[in-house]
Amino acid sequence: MSRQDGPRRPTISDVAAAAGVSVKTVSRVINNVPSVRPELVEQVLAAVGELGFRRNELASTLRSGRRTATIGLIIGDLANPFYSTIAAAVAKVARGHDTHLITVSSEEDPELEQIQFVELCQRRVDGLIIVPAGSDHSYTRPEAEMGMRMVFLDRPPSGILADSVVIDNARGAHTGVEALLKDGHTRIGVIADSPAIYTARERLAGARTALAGAGTPYDGSLVRVGVAHPAEAAKAVATMLDGMNPPTAFFAGNNRITVGALQELYRRGHDAALTGFDDFELSTLMPRPLTVVAYDVEELGRTAAERLFARIGGDASWPSETVIATRLIRRGAELLTH
Amino acid sequence: MSRQDGPRRPTISDVAAAAGVSVKTVSRVINNVPSVRPELVEQVLAAVGELGFRRNELASTLRSGRRTATIGLIIGDLANPFYSTIAAAVAKVARGHDTHLITVSSEEDPELEQIQFVELCQRRVDGLIIVPAGSDHSYTRPEAEMGMRMVFLDRPPSGILADSVVIDNARGAHTGVEALLKDGHTRIGVIADSPAIYTARERLAGARTALAGAGTPYDGSLVRVGVAHPAEAAKAVATMLDGMNPPTAFFAGNNRITVGALQELYRRGHDAALTGFDDFELSTLMPRPLTVVAYDVEELGRTAAERLFARIGGDASWPSETVIATRLIRRGAELLTH
DNA sequence: ACTTCACGAGACATCGTTGTCAAGACTCCC
DNA sequence: GGGAGTCTTGACAACGATGTCTCGTGAAGT
Numbered sequence: 001m002s003r004q005d006g007p008r009r010p011t012i013s014d015v016a017a018a019a020g021v022s023v024k025t026v027s028r029v030i031n032n033v034p035s036v037r038p039e040l041v042e043q044v045l046a047a048v049g050e051l052g053f054r055r056n057e058l059a060s061t062l063r064s065g066r067r068t069a070t071i072g073l074i075i076g077d078l079a080n081p082f083y084s085t086i087a088a089a090v091a092k093v094a095r096g097h098d099t100h101l102i103t104v105s106s107e108e109d110p111e112l113e114q115i116q117f118v119e120l121c122q123r124r125v126d127g128l129i130i131v132p133a134g135s136d137h138s139y140t141r142p143e144a145e146m147g148m149r150m151v152f153l154d155r156p157p158s159g160i161l162a163d164s165v166v167i168d169n170a171r172g173a174h175t176g177v178e179a180l181l182k183d184g185h186t187r188i189g190v191i192a193d194s195p196a197i198y199t200a201r202e203r204l205a206g207a208r209t210a211l212a213g214a215g216t217p218y219d220g221s222l223v224r225v226g227v228a229h230p231a232e233a234a235k236a237v238a239t240m241l242d243g244m245n246p247p248t249a250f251f252a253g254n255n256r257i258t259v260g261a262l263q264e265l266y267r268r269g270h271d272a273a274l275t276g277f278d279d280f281e282l283s284t285l286m287p288r289p290l291t292v293v294a295y296d297v298e299e300l301g302r303t304a305a306e307r308l309f310a311r312i313g314g315d316a317s318w319p320s321e322t323v324i325a326t327r328l329i330r331r332g333a334e335l336l337t338h
Numbered sequence: 339m340s341r342q343d344g345p346r347r348p349t350i351s352d353v354a355a356a357a358g359v360s361v362k363t364v365s366r367v368i369n370n371v372p373s374v375r376p377e378l379v380e381q382v383l384a385a386v387g388e389l390g391f392r393r394n395e396l397a398s399t400l401r402s403g404r405r406t407a408t409i410g411l412i413i414g415d416l417a418n419p420f421y422s423t424i425a426a427a428v429a430k431v432a433r434g435h436d437t438h439l440i441t442v443s444s445e446e447d448p449e450l451e452q453i454q455f456v457e458l459c460q461r462r463v464d465g466l467i468i469v470p471a472g473s474d475h476s477y478t479r480p481e482a483e484m485g486m487r488m489v490f491l492d493r494p495p496s497g498i499l500a501d502s503v504v505i506d507n508a509r510g511a512h513t514g515v516e517a518l519l520k521d522g523h524t525r526i527g528v529i530a531d532s533p534a535i536y537t538a539r540e541r542l543a544g545a546r547t548a549l550a551g552a553g554t555p556y557d558g559s560l561v562r563v564g565v566a567h568p569a570e571a572a573k574a575v576a577t578m579l580d581g582m583n584p585p586t587a588f589f590a591g592n593n594r595i596t597v598g599a600l601q602e603l604y605r606r607g608h609d610a611a612l613t614g615f616d617d618f619e620l621s622t623l624m625p626r627p628l629t630v631v632a633y634d635v636e637e638l639g640r641t642a643a644e645r646l647f648a649r650i651g652g653d654a655s656w657p658s659e660t661v662i663a664t665r666l667i668r669r670g671a672e673l674l675t676h
Numbered sequence: 677a678c679t680t681c682a683c684g685a686g687a688c689a690t691c692g693t694t695g696t697c698a699a700g701a702c703t704c705c706c
Numbered sequence: 707g708g709g710a711g712t713c714t715t716g717a718c719a720a721c722g723a724t725g726t727c728t729c730g731t732g733a734a735g736t
Contacts, residue, residue, distance in 0.1 A: 008484075009484050009485070011721090011722055011723080012722065012723065012724095013722080013723095021685080021686090022685065022686045022687080023686090023722090023723080023724095024685070024686060024687080024688095024724080024725095025684090025685060025686075027723070027724060028684095028685085028724095031724085035683065035684060035685090036684075036685085037684070037685090040684090040685085052480040052481075052483075052484065054456065054459055054460050054481075055460055055722090055723075056400075056460070056462060056721090056722055056723070057460045057461050057462070057723095058396045058399065058400050058406070058461070058462060058721095058722085058723090059400050059691090059721070059722035059723040059724090060722080060723055060724075061396065061691095061723090062394075062396050062397050062400060062691050062692065062693090062721095062722085062723075062724095063690070063691045063692095063722075063723045063724045063725080064691080064723080064724055064725080065691070065724095068396070070440075077426065078422055078425050078426035078429055079422065079423055079426035079427075079636075081419055081422070084416055084417065084419070084422030084425070084426075085417055087416050087422070087425075087441075088415065088416035088417035088422075088443070089417075091416055091441065091442070091443060092443070095442075095443070100440050100442065100457070100458075100461070101440065101441065101442075102408075102438050102439065102440050103425075103429065103439065103441055104429070104433075104438065104439075105426070105429060105430070105433070118392065119438070120438075121392055122392050122393055122394070122395045123395050123396070123438070124394060124395070124396060142390040143390070143392075145390075146346075146347050146390065147347070298417075349691090349692055349693085350692065350693065350694095351692080351693095359715085359716090360715065360716045360717080361692090361693080361694095361716090362694080362695095362715075362716060362717080362718095363714090363715065363716075365693065365694060366694095366714095366715090369694085373713065373714060373715090374714075374715085375714070375715090378714090378715090393692085393693080394691090394692055394693070396691095396692080396693090397691070397692035397693045397694090397721090398692080398693055398694075399693090399721095400691095400692085400693075400694095400721050400722065400723090401692075401693045401694045401695080401720075401721050401722095402693075402694055402695080402721080403694095403721070
């Protein structure tokens with residue numbers, strides 16, 4: 001019923017009949033094979049136009065064994081600007097290779113990630129960019145061995161040898177904390193997400209080596225991990241400030257934490273210094289200037305996509321890990337330090 | 339070469355050979371047809387597992403005439419949070435229908451939009467959601483007549499009768515301006531994008547009817563259209579404030595304009611009231627509270643997707659225009675008025 | 677004038693899968 | 707015990723396109 005509303009979609013054989021030629025000749029014309037008499041070409045094109053014929057790409061790629069000109073992107077959540085920026089960058093590179101992009105959400109769920117992976121393989125995508133939710137990717141090995149190209153983004157894979165593109169998390173955090181130390185802060189509150197998350201772990205490690213390198217004594221009350229929401233970050237800031245020996249500066253492990261910390265400092269009118277990992281839109285319009293460890297999210301996506309297309313194009317070199325540099329953007333730091 | 343790296347991908351016939359059954363039996367097993375002897379099912383599944391077989395969805399849908407379980411989304415620019423929120427909402431609904439989403443960018447270019455449209459039709463997507471870049475969509479008619487389902491989002495189509503889902507732009511702007519009028523403002527600067535853009539046109543019209551309804555005399559120096567970037571918006575604000583009879587309030591036609599206006603007011607320390615169309619993230623953290631005409635972007639995407647799946651599911655009712663309501667969010671309005 | 681060759685066009689097989697149909701085995705019932 | 711019915715299974719064709727091969731035609735060469 002619902003498929004019978006309008007006229008059936010014409011096939012190349014309908015076109016052939018209308019033009020009075022063989023299907024193969026139609027195929028030649030729509031594939032721009034030069035050895036067709038101009039007269040026939042015209043007849044065929046006329047029939048194509050009249051019938052509104054459009055080649056069925058599925059049938060075409062099936063028969064010809066060509067690539068599907070599709071890649072997949074498995075990502076946490078498209079509504080998150082970080083991820084959507086990546087998706088936009090990947091789509092742009094894909095377009096440059098005349099390739100479509102299927103973006104699917106893993107909702108940060110390892111099981112869903114695996115389901116999506118399989119589904120995309122069944123669609124015969126030419127390659128996959130994966131922002132890992134799970135921590136074990138050995139399930140991808142059979143597909144990798146059968147030629148599925150993969151690039152891991154933002155977090156390296158485990159259980160499989162494959163390309164990855166990640167941010168220089170540890171060094172970035174190190175630089176951020178170091179800058180606070182140079183400004184004379186000795187008591188720095190560090191707030192990070194769960195160490196189960198690769199980036200959080202790396203950033204925490206970077207922050208710690210900076211503190212250790214400066215000979216700052218370790219104080220457990222100044223480190224809080226497992227903070228997932230702004231509200232929790234605000235609470236962590238509150239707890240530290242109300243503690244015995246409050247910090248004069250904070251290092252926030254990601255932008256959600258930065259926002260939460262900022263809200264709490266703003267609420268109290270407290271002037272502790274704050275440096276956060278991740279830049280974010282409108283940060284220049286924040287109630288107070290903000291120093292951040294920034295990186296080029298677009299570069300992250302673009303680099304991964306380019307790596308993938310290099311692989312698809314035949315690059316068979318040893319898998320590599322590309323590290324995207326961070327840079328410290330100091331904004332109004334002088335106002336925040338004593 | 340690049341296709342010969344690993345073992346060739348096994349087909350159902352490889353599985354059949356390995357399991358010692360016919361291809362049809364394999365087909366039955368992987369499609370859960372119940373009438374297969376449990377013993378054979380096991381043999382087949384064992385072979386499937388051993389060979390790492392994955393059904394080729396392209397071949398499957400080609401033969402069976404089933405839907406491709408793919409829809410397309412043609413949108414301006416994924417990096418824009420407005421669009422990426424829509425994409426996320428559409429993807430979520432699609433997932434609920436076991437459907438993948440191919441998102442392509444028109445880069446707001448009518449010609450590219452048309453190219454993308456054709457490409458997606460060739461992929462035999464089951465339906466399309468289009469955020470129009472161009473103003474003439476008669477080119478979609480042949481496809482529509484052949485059963486391509488389409489829903490237009492954010493802007494209605496022209497040249498074709500099809501479903502659309504739009505924001506209540508005129509009424510939203512009306513309400514926003516009306517609120518400023520109620521607060522006692524009589525000189526309100528209105529800044530909008532190009533009237534060539536549907537939403538800008540509608541919002542401008544809504545703002546004007548509010549002004550006219552209040553009997554406010556029309557003053558051309560207080561209306562500026564064709565503003566595309568924050569910097570231009572800032573300039574427009576500056577020009578108006580430096581004019582003969584400066585406004586005491588501004589109505590900004592979209593969030594880019596709001597940001598630009600805000601920056602200029604902030605720079606000058608000027609306390610004119612500001613109401614903007616479009617809410618945006620972190621608006622609560624702005625240097626000053628901000629009243630906005632907000633709407634649920636997710637609802638916009640979700641509604642369009644649901645409409646599309648209703649059509650795909652066979653709904654053959656007359657095309658409809660769904661209007662998404664706006665609501666005025668007053669933030670600190672009392673601080674900004676005299 | 678006859679062979680050779682290039683070239684345009686079509687017949688046919690094929691990509692990986694599923695729909696159709698029929699054959700064989702088995703059960704059941706009068 | 708034999709015909710009917712049920713249940714499994716496989717052979718074959720087909721989805722819409724393209725690769726391969728062959729055939730007929732006409733031009734070129736000697």
